[in-house]
Amino acid sequence: MTLNQQRKLKTFLTGLFAWTVALVLFFPIFWMFITSFKTELQAISVPPSLFFEPTLDNFRIVQERSDYIHHAWNSVVTSFGSTIIALIIAIPAAYSMAFFPGKKTKDILLWMLSTKMLPAVGVLVPIYILCRDYGLLDSKTALVIIFTLMNLPIIVWMLFSYFKDLPKEILEAARMDGATPWDEVVKVVLPLSVGAISSTALLSIVLCWNEAFWSLNLTASDAAPLTAMIASYSSPEGLFWAKLSAASTLACAPIVIFGWFCQKQLVQGLTFGAVK
Amino acid sequence: MSYLAITELQKHYDNYHALRGINLSITEGEFVVFVGPSGCGKSTLLRTIAGLESSTGGTIELDGRDITELASSKRDLAMVFQSYALYPHMTVADNLSFALRLAKVSDAEIQEKVRSVSASLQLDALLERKPKELSGGQRQRVAIGRAIVRQPKVFLFDEPLSNLDAALRVQMRLELARLHKKLGTTMIYVTHDQVEAMTLADRVVILNAGQIEQVGTPLELYRQPNSRFVAEFIGTPKMNLIAANKLVRHEDSLAIDLLGQNIMFPVNRLKGPLPESVIVGIRPEHMTLVDQGGDISGRIELVEHLGSEAYAHIQLSSDQTIIVKAPARSELKDGQEVSINIDVSEVILFNESDRVISVIPEEA
Numbered sequence: 001m002t003l004n005q006q007r008k009l010k011t012f013l014t015g016l017f018a019w020t021v022a023l024v025l026f027f028p029i030f031w032m033f034i035t036s037f038k039t040e041l042q043a044i045s046v047p048p049s050l051f052f053e054p055t056l057d058n059f060r061i062v063q064e065r066s067d068y069i070h071h072a073w074n075s076v077v078t079s080f081g082s083t084i085i086a087l088i089i090a091i092p093a094a095y096s097m098a099f100f101p102g103k104k105t106k107d108i109l110l111w112m113l114s115t116k117m118l119p120a121v122g123v124l125v126p127i128y129i130l131c132r133d134y135g136l137l138d139s140k141t142a143l144v145i146i147f148t149l150m151n152l153p154i155i156v157w158m159l160f161s162y163f164k165d166l167p168k169e170i171l172e173a174a175r176m177d178g179a180t181p182w183d184e185v186v187k188v189v190l191p192l193s194v195g196a197i198s199s200t201a202l203l204s205i206v207l208c209w210n211e212a213f214w215s216l217n218l219t220a221s222d223a224a225p226l227t228a229m230i231a232s233y234s235s236p237e238g239l240f241w242a243k244l245s246a247a248s249t250l251a252c253a254p255i256v257i258f259g260w261f262c263q264k265q266l267v268q269g270l271t272f273g274a275v276k
Numbered sequence: 277m278s279y280l281a282i283t284e285l286q287k288h289y290d291n292y293h294a295l296r297g298i299n300l301s302i303t304e305g306e307f308v309v310f311v312g313p314s315g316c317g318k319s320t321l322l323r324t325i326a327g328l329e330s331s332t333g334g335t336i337e338l339d340g341r342d343i344t345e346l347a348s349s350k351r352d353l354a355m356v357f358q359s360y361a362l363y364p365h366m367t368v369a370d371n372l373s374f375a376l377r378l379a380k381v382s383d384a385e386i387q388e389k390v391r392s393v394s395a396s397l398q399l400d401a402l403l404e405r406k407p408k409e410l411s412g413g414q415r416q417r418v419a420i421g422r423a424i425v426r427q428p429k430v431f432l433f434d435e436p437l438s439n440l441d442a443a444l445r446v447q448m449r450l451e452l453a454r455l456h457k458k459l460g461t462t463m464i465y466v467t468h469d470q471v472e473a474m475t476l477a478d479r480v481v482i483l484n485a486g487q488i489e490q491v492g493t494p495l496e497l498y499r500q501p502n503s504r505f506v507a508e509f510i511g512t513p514k515m516n517l518i519a520a521n522k523l524v525r526h527e528d529s530l531a532i533d534l535l536g537q538n539i540m541f542p543v544n545r546l547k548g549p550l551p552e553s554v555i556v557g558i559r560p561e562h563m564t565l566v567d568q569g570g571d572i573s574g575r576i577e578l579v580e581h582l583g584s585e586a587y588a589h590i591q592l593s594s595d596q597t598i599i600v601k602a603p604a605r606s607e608l609k610d611g612q613e614v615s616i617n618i619d620v621s622e623v624i625l626f627n628e629s630d631r632v633i634s635v636i637p638e639e640a
Binding site for chain 1 (some may be wrong): 354361426538
């Protein structure tokens with residue numbers, strides 16, 4: 001085999017591997033999507049059928065049984081709301097840790113990350129009681145607070161590592177040019193970090209959107225986001241695969257479309273941030 | 277009168293004493309260069325003046341005002357960084373006007389100032405470009421323009437030319453000298469390149485291990501160094517240093533035994549007590565090669581021809597190698613035995629603790 005052939009084979013094998021992994025990861029989503037167009041009977045038939053007459057019944061029933069717009073709105077408010085609040089807290093925090101590190105900065109960062117190591121269920125009871133006592137059960141406020149706290153460590157870490165890579169001299173130049181710390185952040189750091197901040201925000205939104213544990217435990221109907229709506233279709237007494245799939249498809253769709261839509265901006269943002 | 281006065285300035289890092297009591301007075305309009313080997317504290321001193329590092333003792337006064345504790349943004353100093361530190365997300369025009377916009381200068385005035393600065397630095401055609409679309413030299417000019425446009429009290433330069441290639445560096449050096457002449461603003465310039473220091477400075481401050489070793493005009497430092505450190509640091513090729521242990525004091529001269537031959541050093545050029553031994557310092561251009569009968573002799577190891585001149589590396593009988601400047605077209609051969617005459621009037625003597633113990637005679 002010539003060197004050229006070897007190289008071609010290598011490229012082919014790498015490609016094959018990548019496609020296999022991608023397809024395996026994508027398959028459940030694809031299956032969910034087509035199942036949502038089947039009847040309940042087709043959905044559980046063995047062997048499963050790939051060719052069938054698609055029906056929109058499931059979507060109609062889901063919309064009848066639960067108010068999709070209501071849950072979707074809850075998801076939007078909680079995920080976007082908590083992401084915005086988390087960014088407002090995380091940007092100054094990451095800025096000060098990246099540009100004015102103290103002796104304990106590393107410890108603080110580790111401590112923040114360590115809060116993510118505690119299983120959520122470990123604090124379920126105290127948080128539930130707190131929410132109950134403050135009248136926050138089944139409220140979007142409770143979810144926004146919890147989502148904010150839940151993602152804050154990750155957001156601070158991501159922004160911190162990006163800020164740390166910004167050349168310090170650019171900020172010093174701004175300082176010499178008469179910039180106050182506020183000017184420095186707003187006129188130099190933020191414009192240079194558009195890409196990093198948007199990808200961090202997108203990650204946070206996705207994490208909130210897909211969050212189920214707290215949504216299920218702290219909401220009933222008023223504040224229930226889409227994840228809670230999906231869960232209401234996984235009933236122990238009956239098999240509603242098709243409806244469950246339809247609900248899941250409806251729940252996924254907005255965030256998938258949003259992410260896809262943001263992709264271009266994200267790539268632009270990330271390359272825009274190139275400093276050199 | 278002193279415009280920028282630095283008194284007993286100290287800077288401690290965790291377990292490192294970077295500035296050890298700096299005292300320096302700079303007059304208005306002066307071009308002062310801080311020079312020294314890496315780690316000598318020259319950049320730290322500049323950054324402390326800028327307010328980018330806080331001092332741990334001492335004071336800095338600018339134009340009669342104590343600025344030691346003042347934020348960088350309020351000191352009215354402009355700085356040019358080694359990496360240029362342009363704002364990557366702004367066009368050249370926005371880079372130039374950033375400080376003015378922060379200071380809430382009127383739009384008309386900003387436009388006027390940006391136009392005049394960009395004209396004087398040949399940046400007109402580049403105003404709408406982003407820094408990444410510029411070459412190194414252009415970025416450097418934008419960085420300088422950004423400093424000039426504000427008309428600050430003092431310009432601070434932190435090794436501004438070290439990222440440029442050699443030809444461009446010489447050109448920019450010249451532009452900076454012109455700029456200083458034109459603006460007449462006080463400039464403080466940090467470099468490790470002694471050629472930049474010698475060519476640009478009104479006064480050079482030589483730093484070593486966090487302390488000022490010597491302050492003086494370039495020529496003073498060259499002709500009358502205080503210490504062996506300064507003598508070796510200034511001048512290319514380096515000053516030759518030869519140790520001499522046998523000294524005999526005569527009526528009006530001192531006989532110094534250099535490798536078996538005496539050179540006579542006039543006593544009236546000595547200062548302080550006479551030590552047991554001395555180190556004789558002599559620059560390459562103050563020695564001449566002769567066929568025979570010179571003060572010392574040796575064998576040519578290597579000749580470097582620079583076109584306008586040549587440098588002969590000569591191995592002495594003590595195995596030490598010294599450098600002697602020779603005429604450009606001298607036909608010196610490697611391995612050739614030569615004799616060297618020393619111009620005693622240019623000899624500098626150092627004691628065992630490397631301090632100078634001779635003075636240069638007054639110019640005739």
